Amino acid sequence: MPTSTSTSKSKPLMIVSGVAVAAVLAGLASYTATKPASPGASGSSSVAEVSADPSAGVxxxxxxxxxxxxxxxxxLGRADAPVVLIEYAxxxxxxxxxxxxxxxxxxxxKYVEKGVLRIEWRNFPIFGEESENAARASWAAGRQGxxxxxxxxxxxxxxxxxxxxxxxxxxLAKEAGVADLGRFAKDSDSAAAREAVGKDQEQGYALGATSTPSFLINGRPIAGAQPLxxxxxxxxxxxxxxPSKGEQ
Incomplete structure (x- = not known):
């Protein structure tokens, strides 16, 4: 689906199924976005304490x-992969x-390299100015591959x-091998970066996501850093x- 139509369809989708999905996401997760504690620290686990129903609706x-x-x-992955995982983070x-x-x-x-899975990132900055800055910087790094x-x-x-x-x-951009740091700085502060991040945010909010990370796997919502x-x-x-390629 072309990117230009993704967000234009978000409002109708929200009317059709967004309320139900928001309820699913709210029921799946309630946690703070702090760094998970190390195993054994005060008896806590390094896994986010969220619950996920494996039969949650698609x-x-x-x-x-x-x-x-x-x-x-x-x-990451083939555009025609049978499964798409979208991450809002x-x-x-x-x-x-x-x-x-x-x-x-x-x-x-296990899946992307074998052509089964495609992972699509969505910038979903919800923790203030530094989150927004990092989101735009990641988009700018993407402009240089x-x-x-x-x-x-x-x-x-x-x-x-x-x-x-x-x-x-x-x-971080230098560490990532971004070749033109001057261009990176300009791209990070550009209107195009703000528009791209805003488009991702709009899609996430239309879905009903209120916390990070939130995921969609071929229309199945999953909330939180669940076990593998x-x-x-x-x-x-x-x-x-x-469907197989012959059925599409």
Whole structure:
């Protein structure tokens, strides 16, 4: 689906299914976006304390949220992959970082590299100015083909504790291999960056997402940095349900 139509359809989708999906997301998660505690620290777990019902409904209308744009620099995997995982996330979110470090690399190796899964990123900054700055910076890094490298650097262990001020974002861009840092700075502050981030936010709010990370897997909402098994089960169920190329 072309990116230009994604957000224009968000309001009708919200009327059709957004209320129900918002209720699903609200029921699935209630947590703060702080860094998960280390295992054993005061008896706490490193896994976000959220619950997910593996039989949670699939909303066919929400499959239209997938853009499947082959030129999208903020996506991994084939545009025609049978399963699309959309992630709505904030670079200041500790649980988003946990997903990025612990779960996403496994999904990439197991499903993206085999052509089963496509991952589409949506900037969903909800924690203030630094979140907004990081979101626009990630988009700017993507303009030079280095979004995923920036994503890795920004979600490295301890990275968010250093903040996302202008100098820090430039350092992350350099670490990510962004070639033209002058262009990166201009792109980060551009109207185009604000528009792109705003489009992602609008889609997330239309979905009913109120916390990060939030996900859609072929129209199935999942909230929180769930265990790996939650994602593998949802991806495999979606792949099984997806029409074969001959049926499309």
């Amino acid at each position: 909303y066919a209308d929400l499959e239209a949220y997938a853009r499947r744009d082959a030129s999208d620099k903020l996506a 904030d670079f200041k979110c500790g649980y988003c970082g946990k997903f990025a470090r612990d779960t996403e690399p496994v999904l990439v190796k 280095r979004f995923w490298e920036f994503h890795k650097a920004a979600y490295a262990e301890g990275a968010k504790e250093k903040g996302f001020g202008k100098e820090r974002l430039a350092a 098994e939650t994602f593998t089960e949802a991806i495999e169920a979606a792949a099984k349900a997806a």
